[in-house]
Amino acid sequence: MTYAPPGVKTSLEMQVPETMHAWILGDPDQLTYGEKPTPVPKRAEVLVRIDAVAICATDLEVIHYGSPARIEGGLPFNKNFTPGHEYMGTVAALGPGVDEFSIGERVTVEIHAGCGQCKRCRQGMYTSCLNYGQNYGDVDKGHRANGFTTDGGFAEYAVNNINTLIRVPDSMSDEEATLVVTAGTSMYGLTELGGLVAGESVVVIGPGPIGLLAVAVAKALGASPVVLTGTRDNRLAIGKELGADVVINAKVEDAAARVRTLTRGIGADYVVECAGTKEAIDQAGRMVNRGGKICLAAFPHEPVEVDVANLVRNNVYVYGIRGEGKSATHRAMAFMAEKRFDATLIHTHTFALHDLPTALRYARDRVEDAIKVVVKADHRMERRVAAE
Ligand SMILES: [Zn+2]
Ligand SMILES: [Zn+2]
Numbered sequence: 001m002t003y004a005p006p007g008v009k010t011s012l013e014m015q016v017p018e019t020m021h022a023w024i025l026g027d028p029d030q031l032t033y034g035e036k037p038t039p040v041p042k043r044a045e046v047l048v049r050i051d052a053v054a055i056c057a058t059d060l061e062v063i064h065y066g067s068p069a070r071i072e073g074g075l076p077f078n079k080n081f082t083p084g085h086e087y088m089g090t091v092a093a094l095g096p097g098v099d100e101f102s103i104g105e106r107v108t109v110e111i112h113a114g115c116g117q118c119k120r121c122r123q124g125m126y127t128s129c130l131n132y133g134q135n136y137g138d139v140d141k142g143h144r145a146n147g148f149t150t151d152g153g154f155a156e157y158a159v160n161n162i163n164t165l166i167r168v169p170d171s172m173s174d175e176e177a178t179l180v181v182t183a184g185t186s187m188y189g190l191t192e193l194g195g196l197v198a199g200e201s202v203v204v205i206g207p208g209p210i211g212l213l214a215v216a217v218a219k220a221l222g223a224s225p226v227v228l229t230g231t232r233d234n235r236l237a238i239g240k241e242l243g244a245d246v247v248i249n250a251k252v253e254d255a256a257a258r259v260r261t262l263t264r265g266i267g268a269d270y271v272v273e274c275a276g277t278k279e280a281i282d283q284a285g286r287m288v289n290r291g292g293k294i295c296l297a298a299f300p301h302e303p304v305e306v307d308v309a310n311l312v313r314n315n316v317y318v319y320g321i322r323g324e325g326k327s328a329t330h331r332a333m334a335f336m337a338e339k340r341f342d343a344t345l346i347h348t349h350t351f352a353l354h355d356l357p358t359a360l361r362y363a364r365d366r367v368e369d370a371i372k373v374v375v376k377a378d379h380r381m382e383r384r385v386a387a388e
Pocket of ligand 2: 114115116117118119120121122126128129130131132
């Protein structure tokens with residue numbers, strides 16, 4: 001049977017099957033490769049054929065703990081839910097009235113499509129939509145956070161709001177395009193700090209994917225110096241390639257003291273905290289200068305004690321960020337399309353979509369120093385595997 005939902009535009013060049021393969025979350029840490037109906041785009045939505053998906057630490061959280069995913073008001077287990085949120089692909093069908101994109105265009109995606117009607121969405125803060133997760137039953141506000149509140153990318157197809165799509169230039173590989181949303185998250189952190197970082201000192205704590213790309217984005221925005229701190233020399237070396245002027249191994253020296261020395265004793269203008277540990281958050285407070293700004297971009301697992309008096313005495317601003325708001329991903333793509341930095345330095349491994357459990361293990365256990373692990377769909381191959 002061919003896929004031909006009423007009102008949806010399809011093309012003979014890109015035939016869509018009525019059912020698709022998708023990884024489905026059962027109990028915690030239980031994923032099965034099953035079959036689902038191919039989803040149907042509504043108004044202002046398209047169907048994306050997924051070509052590549054990057055694995056994020058948050059996917060591992062969702063698959064193990066459930067949170068921060070939220071399906072029908074609760075944890076995502078045993079709800080026929082498909083995780084995965086850092087994907088790219090090809091537009092395969094258009095919802096009613098969509099003329100902003102054409103079938104066959106390569107796109108990468110933002111995670112969050114806000115409801116578009118709440119106060120935060122109206123401010124461009126759609127990752128903090130006040131109707132977050134309200135997308136079911138009689139409270140359906142049209143909110144989508146694919147891989148969190150709606151089906152995500154560990155599948156052959158997904159529905160995306162047109163506001164979440166960014167065109168991918170021909171010169172960019174599928175793997176690199178999956179990293180645009182990570183760079184977009186880093187860009188959003190710097191956006192929330194004020195964005196005008198040219199000539200200002202920026203310290204990034206934690207050389208995970210968001211931290212490493214925060215180095216790259218800060219450098220591309222003209223920050224100087226850009227300092228990266230972490231505890232693994234191989235990651236710090238990648239940070240240097242991405243534009244860090246100085247790297248500090250916090251196991252070897254007191255990172256806060258070194259930052260003070262580098263800034264003639266006054267501290268850094270901006271600190272982007274991407275490690276999420278108690279030590280790192282404490283360090284952020286000791287590195288920032290009077291009137292400086294801290295962006296918290298990682299989720300600590302436990303409540304963290306902070307020297308609040310220090311923040312108050314020194315007029316320090318603290319920002320939490322969630323995801324990739326204010327179209328930051330579009331700005332990240334502009335830099336990446338211009339090759340202002342090479343995000344592929346953080347891509348280390350590629351597996352087939354049907355081999356997702358291996359890919360997740362590489363990402364979780366950092367097998368062979370894995371940073372960003374990508375799974376790629378070979379749509380014909382996927383069909384064959386299912387037929388066997
Ligand atoms: Zn992510
Ligand atoms: Zn909203």
